[in-house]
Amino acid sequence: MIFKDRSDAGRKLATRLKRYADRGDVLVLALPRGGVPVAYEVAKELKAPLDIFLVRKLGVPGYEELAMGAIASGGVRVINEDVVRQLNIPDEVIDAVAANEQRELERRERAYRGNRPPPNVKGLVAILIDDGLATGSTMRAAAAALRKQGPERIVVAVPVSSPETCDEFRSEVDEIVCAATPEPFRGVGLWYEDFSQTTDEEVRELLEQEPPQRHHATSGVR
Numbered sequence: 001m002i003f004k005d006r007s008d009a010g011r012k013l014a015t016r017l018k019r020y021a022d023r024g025d026v027l028v029l030a031l032p033r034g035g036v037p038v039a040y041e042v043a044k045e046l047k048a049p050l051d052i053f054l055v056r057k058l059g060v061p062g063y064e065e066l067a068m069g070a071i072a073s074g075g076v077r078v079i080n081e082d083v084v085r086q087l088n089i090p091d092e093v094i095d096a097v098a099a100n101e102q103r104e105l106e107r108r109e110r111a112y113r114g115n116r117p118p119p120n121v122k123g124l125v126a127i128l129i130d131d132g133l134a135t136g137s138t139m140r141a142a143a144a145a146l147r148k149q150g151p152e153r154i155v156v157a158v159p160v161s162s163p164e165t166c167d168e169f170r171s172e173v174d175e176i177v178c179a180a181t182p183e184p185f186r187g188v189g190l191w192y193e194d195f196s197q198t199t200d201e202e203v204r205e206l207l208e209q210e211p212p213q214r215h216h217a218t219s220g221v222r
Contacts, residue, residue, distance in 0.1 A: 001160070001180040005194040006034065006131050009159035010041025013179045017127065017157060021046045025152065026125045029053040031142060032112060033198040035130035038159060040206045042129060050207065051119045052112055053128060055142040056101040061093060067137055068094065071101055072145030073109065073118050112203050122150040131195075132188030133161035133178070136169060143173050160191045 003009035020026045026048045030039030036052065043050035058069040060083065068089055069079040077098060084094065109118075128142055143154055153174045161178040162185035169176040182191060189195040 001182070001191070003159055003192050005192060006037035006159075006198070007041055009131065009179070009192065010038040010129075011045065013038060013129070013157055013159050013177070014042045014045035016177050016179055017042060017046060017155075020048065020125060020127065020155070023048070023125070025123070026127065027051065027119060027121060028127045028129060029119070029121075029146070031055065031128065031130040031138065032108065033200065033203050034132075036203045036206050037198060038131050039127075039129040040209075042127070042157070046127075048127075049119075052203075052207065053142055053146060054105050054108055054112075055138060055145060056105045057138065057141060058094065058097050058101060060087060060089065061097065067141065069098075070138075070141030070145060071098055071105060072142060073105070074145075074149055076145040076148050078141060078144045078148070111200055112207060121146065123152050125153045125155065126151040127155045127157055128173075129157050131159065132191070133158050133165045133169075134185075134188055136161075136165040139169075140172065143169075160188060161185075 026046060028039050028043040028048050028050045030036040030052050032052050032054060039050055053073050055070050055072040057067045060066045060068050067080060068083045069077065071077050126146055130139055133139055139156055143156060146154055155175040156169055156173045157177040160180045163181040163183055166176060166178040166181050
């Protein structure tokens with residue numbers, strides 16, 4: 001399955017999520033930036049509110065690709081204790097990296113959300129969406145951070161994923177929905193005709209256009 005673009009991928013992904021349509025306890029959360037056009041189409045089909053869930057990886061200094069943790073929307077910090085212990089990373093190093101990433105997260109929060117407060121996910125079905133999963137590290141951090149905020153159920157949904165990563169998520173979240181798991185996988189972008197970068201402006205426009213039910217599910221009351 002090759003998608004025309006992220007909007008096409010979102011419409012196809014939405015067909016796998018129909019059981020969550022027209023419910024008052026569902027919130028669609030996009031991982032910016034590429035996940036937003038996908039999630040917009042899903043939210044529209046499900047008639048569910050749309051928001052963003054920002055996550056920033058905490059890379060080990062000098063080995064930034066190796067994650068020692070992550071921070072996410074709502075002031076949540078998740079630490080990979082195994083990495084921290086094995087590399088003997090002191091608390092002050094973690095704090096310094098976290099402070100730097102927190103500034104970038106807050107910048108993006110302001111850029112994308114403006115003055116709107118982050119959604120309250122407590123007691124809700126939160127559907128986390130990105131445009132695809134390769135290693136899954138960013139989504140894994142997002143799911144762990146979101147879990148600390150008390151949703152009733154976490155569903156990770158993506159248009160395309162490596163088969164291995166999709167399988168790994170079955171034990172990490174309440175439900176994983178991968179519309180396509182091609183083999184060989186080789187990379188998310190290969191499964192899109194148009195995989196051009198989503199801009200900050202496009203993210204803002206989609207969040208402003210999104211369905212009017214934005215506040216319907218964000219109270220945490222069923």
